[in-house]
């Protein structure tokens with residue numbers, strides 16, 4: 001975590017992506033469609049070539065967490081890409097970016113034996129608790145704990161599903177109650193109908209399902 005005196009802006013424009021390659025932005029008009037943004041946030045389950053295209057086209061900072069379907073990607077030159085290029089993996093990490101306090105937690109609820117990016121509720125509790133020292137330090141240094149939490153899965157009972165892979169995490173509810181981030185951005189839960197709820201207020205947090213992409217104005221009332 002970089003300690004910086006830069007002040008939080010009142011508004012950040014963000015491209016948030018998740019779960020599905022969206023032809024509208026995976027094409028030559030991406031800059032026109034997205035416009036000026038401060039940063040890109042990926043909530044996971046996206047091929048690295050797609051993220052690479054977005055990041056190199058828009059040329060702004062890029063923060064991400066992994067989704068349960070993320071795998072190493074075999075490139076045409078026979079190299080293997082283990083992480084998206086040009087970005088910061090926010091998992092279990094707190095970052096200070098342009099006055100904004102960011103943190104992330106990857107993965108989904110565990111549903112098979114794949115070793116990566118799946119967690120039981122208890123494991124996610126441990127990951128969430130590991131953020132607490134950094135969040136407390138934020139409070140001392142910046143006067144607040146956290147601005148934006150970026151996750152793959154939704155919180156338990158909010159935008160989540162009832163099948164095992166799509167049950168949300170209870171620890172995310174606690175993080176929001178205790179540390180009051182202004183936003184939680186997530187993916188994982190695909191949206192097939194305009195009737196599905198994709199934005200929910202929980203205490204002081206706007207929870208937004210960004211599937212498959214959203215251009216968001218993150219607004220902050222106080223500096």
Ligand SMILES: [Zn+2]
Pocket residue numbers: 045067068069108152187188189
């Ligand atoms: Zn997923």
